[in-house]
Amino acid sequence: MSVAQSPSPLIAVDAITDGAFAEVEVRLDGDFESAVLFREGNSVRGWLNICPHAGRRLDWAPGQFLKSREGHLVCAAHGASFSLDDGECVAGPCKGDALRSVALQVRDGQVYLV
Secondary structure: OOOOOOOOOOEEHHHOOOOOEEEEEEEEOOEEEEEEEEEEOOEEEEEEOOOOOOOOOOOOEOOEOEEOOOOOEEOOOOOOEEOOOOOEEEEOOOOOOEOOEEOEEEEOOEEEEO
16 A cells, blocks of 8 residues: 655644544545554554454544553454554454554654655
8 A cells, every 4th residue: 555645744642642542534545544543652553443353443432442451442343452562453353363554653743644
């Protein structure tokens, strides 16, 4: 997949609570897609907001994501749990599969698509 550098920021890092999620819209290959971002300190990781199990959104309401006691992102539809390190499904119906990552860069307090 080819991704063009985002000319404008997706979101300010400070708009995402440390240890929490945010939803943003990203443009990939000319199409707009929902993405889930996770902030850990000054680092932000992102994945498409699509569970590999059934192709449904991960959030239980727009922009509202579940986090397990173990610190995993949980799909609201079927309970699949994903590692926040690499997006790998560690429990549930798609164990061993992974979320599709979105390449991000943080600079000057802003999150950009790369």
